Amino acid sequence: MMWSSPFVTQATSVSQIMLRVLLALIPGIAMYVWFFGPAVLVSITLASITALATEAAMLKLRNRPLKPFLTDNSALITAWLLALSLPALAPWWLVVVGTAFAIAVSKHLYGGLGNNPFNPAMIGYAVLIISFPAHMTHWLTPHGLGGIELSFAQQLDYIFGGILPSGLTLDALTMATPLDTLKTQLHLGLSVGDIREMPIYGRLAGHGSEMVAIAYAIGGIYLLYTRVINWLIPTTYLVTLFVIAGIFHLADPVHYAAPLFHWFAGAAMLGAFFIFTDPVGGSTTFRGRIIYAAGAALITFLIRTFGSFPDGVAFAALLMNICVPLIDIWTQPKVFGKKGGGK
Amino acid sequence: MRTLDHFHGGIHPAEHKLESSELPSRIAPLPSLLILPLHQHIGAGAKVQVQAGDHVLKGQLLASAQGMVSAAIHAPTSGTVTAVQPHTVPHPSQLPGLCVHIEPDGKDQWIDHAPLEYRAIPKSELLAKLREAGIVGLGGATFPTHVKYSLATDQRIQTLVINGAECEPWITTDDRLMRERAAEIVRGIEVLRHLAEPAETLIGIEDNKPQAIAAMRAACAGSDIEIVTIPTLYPSGGEKQLIKILTGKEVPSGGRPTGIGVACSNVATAYAIHRFVDHGEPLISRQMTVTGNVRTPQNIEVLIGTPLEELVRLAEPLPGATGYILGGPMMGVHIDDLRLPVVKGSNCIIVKSAKLFPPAEPAMPCIRCARCAAACPADLQPQELHWFSKARDFGKTQEYSLFDCIECGACAYVCPSHIPLVQYFRFAKSEIWQRERETQAAEIARERHEFRMERIEREKREKAERLALKEKAATAAKPAAPIAAPVMINPDADPDDTLQMRIDAAMTRAKEQAATAQPRNTENLTPQQQAKVAEIEARRAKFSELASNAGADDESSKKS
Structure with missing residues (x-):
């Protein structure tokens, strides 16, 4: 009642x-x-x-x-x-x-x-x-x-x-997964360009798996459209991943895959729309969500590129989950009537 | 076109306004009984001036304002005072409050009253008259109008905001009032303009009331009052939110609009002021929406003090009532007892039914989705406040600005876990108030204790002085007597000096006695007990230090 x-x-x-x-x-x-x-x-x-x-x-x-x-x-x-x-x-x-x-x-x-x-x-x-x-x-x-x-x-x-x-x-x-293959073949001295010529790769990332990723993104857009998830986390995650991967790719295209590859390989799309958007372990503030998603993107990229695990999405989620309480404390927004510099 | 600002968040609940907004409002017949609570406004309750058996005329003073923040109460019709006794009043606590009970005589006979030439009298006098007329803000908060417009000499009002937003679902009183009595409202606004002398006057009305907007535009034609249409978004009728929309200014946390050069009053308040200055009528009636599970939802002009029962009957309630909401569904109060009277702050009564207001779904745990934070018009983080309130971590709730919560209910409205968030916040607020009261009580007790100790000390001193005086008198009688010699170190000394020495000696003795007497019960303690005693002593010292610091803080905050 x-x-x-x-x-x-x-x-x-x-x-x-x-x-x-x-x-x-x-x-x-x-x-x-x-x-x-x-x-x-x-x-x-x-x-x-x-x-x-x-x-x-x-x-x-x-x-x-x-x-x-x-x-x-x-x-x-x-x-x-x-x-x-x-x-x-x-x-x-x-x-x-x-x-x-x-x-x-x-x-x-x-x-x-x-x-x-x-x-x-x-x-x-x-x-x-x-x-x-x-x-x-x-x-x-x-x-x-x-x-x-x-x-x-x-x-x-x-x-x-x-x-x-x-x-x-x-x-x-x-x-091996497209991400794994990329990593091992790079170790063997091949260039990203040569590796991408291999039959397991498609136009964006892995043959087949890129289509799954696109389908996840479509599901994600449905979630955005129905306001089940907030746009900030997926957007920040994908943009940050794109930017970081883009910087490395531009600096050294022989050894670093293109940003779109990172988007559509592995669990990036699943993470962007379904994992990092899990509200329970995620940040709740505006600035906090940006930090949370950008951090997740950075960790994803680092683990994928330099780590030994095939993908970094799961550990990115867990590592950023740990940081959430602190992020939330740091990023509390100013409340109504307290915005004028603490007047 | 004025560029509008906006506040954070807000929601779009189903409006349910058309049910009651299309019928012309009517005037309720005289009720069989009137119950007038003495406390219908923010501030001190009114002081009763009548007693059982008195015959009163319509508009006669029943209770006078006491203190600055208070407002008078008047007889809504002529009749006999049958009792001055407690009766349940419309308040969330549903506790009884002192009420004047009147049995109408059916004559509705007015006391002598006359219009007021308000421009001919000093403003202070006009304000005093508004206080005597019992005029309070009718938007819901019932803050006495004369207090709001008692401006300090250096205070300038830039903007007078008239609130016609009426953002709560179901309620249409302001809408109807603006449609039907626009010119009268403007007359009242003129009085407020006379008091506040604003540079601009803005009437904010939500765009879901096109007819009210048109009527007000017509009534304001030729004047420099501006009608501003604002987007429909709950709670844009909140005072702080409306001021933000219209002026872009934020009323500081804990502050009043006048602090930033804005005064804000409701259209219904302006109408009540018009009734007073143009007809000499104190605030004895108001418009109310009667809606929900009734055959003919409508607006009714009703005498204050009318039992809700008699009001609801006019709209023909349908079977299946599951209770009533006094006020709107977002911020109103649930009541079961319709014997409660209409008070100045009542703007709506909704008859609930299981269909219109299905019982709340059971609350699930918070999933931190932060939809509440997105909806909060005060930029709070309700999910954090909920967490801290639930954990009874009240210090943290205050750190997270609990008291900036306006209890608009937007958070609970959007919560997918159906958590009664506002209830948690009210609980936390009341707990904090309770603790503050307890702290204050402890502070008073401490002061009393200190005063008592001081008194005992003083009495001892006085006793010693008296003793010494006696002795002095004795010595004066026998000046050469050597008996007094032991204390007379210097026989040439002035008798007054000796007196002082005796007093000092007596004081030292008393102190020594006290010093030796006190620790007696702590002798022969085990080392553990001694350690405990030492610990308690240390804690005590810390408390008293804290208390004195807190006192110092109070001082400094008073100064600033």
Whole structure:
């Protein structure tokens, strides 16, 4: 009952906001399925079931009501984002372990919805890439490159049983990601130009994966249009990434990829619209959001270019999440009537 | 065209104004009973001047203003005072307040009253008359008008802002008033212009009231009053927000508009002033919107003190009422009891129904989306204030400018987690006030204690003096007596000196006694206990230091 004003509210609820985020991921998922086969749908389903089950168990343990939190759709976002960050051929237990850790530890041990300082999906990803690095490299070769493609039944066999069709090895089916290939080939002395001539690359970045990134961006624009996310973080992130990559590329085009490559390779688009925009661990002030997103872009670029991990988005998110409390304190806006220089 | 400024944030709640804005307003019939709270305005309550059994005439003084910030209360019609006793008053606390109860005699017989030639009298006299006429701001805050326009001699008003924004949903009283009585409002504005002598006068009206704008334009034709159409955006009718929109100036935090050369009054206040100066009528009635779950939502001119019950009945309530909102849905107060009277600050009564005002959805945790911060017209960070209020970290809430919150409700309106943010902020504010009161009480207790100690000391001193005087008298009687010799170190000494020495000796004795007497109960303590005692002593010393510093701060702030 409402005894205190205001007595009216806007209809958008947390659960609706989260639902729109899920909807916005659908174009990206569709592209993913087109280029890499339906295995990712299995990961998403597995992750969703694990997330809801873990959420329910944790709520029960914490004596919290199940219904409002199971229907807030936030666990599903964690599940989907994590599943989309993993190689599609990830074995079932990898998905389950990552998702369960994300929900149980990085969400509920910190107090559940709204209280997690770190993005749970990115914690799940970080745990997996540190604990099971080998399994995190089995990226499928995209459709259209003439490689061997598994049927859905064969994909299921591998995910749940680890069985590949006779005569096939994992190496024949998978490949390094475009970001990884770039890094290793640069080490071998090739120039960016030569590397980009390789068949795994498309017009912008990786063949296939660039289309997924474009689809993520389309979903992101839908989120901007429906005001689910604020424009400041994606814009600052992408602009900063473009500028930093651009400076390096202009200074040394032989060794540094073009800024557009950085935009459409790896998880940059997913990060810009779906990960850094997670409000819980993000900054809330105007200047804070600029610092947060620009910092994330810088870390993404540094890890991609100089680090040993294939992509930097997850760690960029986590490292900037740590800084948020401080950023927010530093960037408190002046309130009404206190703007005239403290008069 | 005037270039408009804007304030940060704001929201567009569903307006629901057409329900009540299209019917002409009507005058309510005499109610069966009138209940007039003595405290209907900001400041001190009025002092009652009648008693049960008195017959009063319409417009007769019931209670006079006491103190500078106060306003008088008048009989809205003729009748008999049946009681002066507590009755529930329209206030969020719903606690009873002292009220004058009048039973109308049906004659509606006026007391002698006459128009006021306000230009012929000094301004101070005009202000005193406004105070006696009980005129307060009718925009909602009910700040006494005479206080607002009591300007210091060096204060200049650059802009007089007349508030016709009426930004709250459902409410249409100002809209109707402007449409129907534009000329009368302008008459009232002339009085305010006479008082404030502004360089410019601006009437701010939201663009969702085109007919009111047209009517006011017509009424102001030929004068230099400017009607400014402003975009519809809640809460542009907030005083500080409207001033920002119209003048670009920000009323400093904790300050008043007059401090930046702006005076601001509501159109309904201007109308009440017109009634007073042109007809000699004190503030005894006002316009109210009756809307919501009723058959004919409309505006009604109603006597102050009318039970809401009788007012709502005029609009024919529909079945399914789930309570009432006094005021608008954004800042109003929920009430269940319709026996509450109309007061000067009442502008609207909304009959709730489950359909129009569905019960609040259960609150979810804050997800830090900061939609509240984006909507806040005071540039606050409600998500942080919520966090600190919830944690009862009231120091931090003040650091984050809790008291700049105008409780407009925009934050709670946009919150996807349905957190009753304003409720949290009211809670934090009241806790802080409570603590301040407690600190003040402790301060008074400390002062009392010090005074008592001083008194005891003084009494001891006086006793010693008296004793010494006695002895002196005795010595004077027997000047050569050697008995007094032990204390008479110098026999040639002036008797007064000796007296002083005796007083000093007595004082030292008393002090020594006190010194030896006090620590007695702390002797034979274990080292731990001693350590604890030392710790407490240290803390005490720190407190008293803090207290004296705080006192010094108070002094300096008073000076500045």
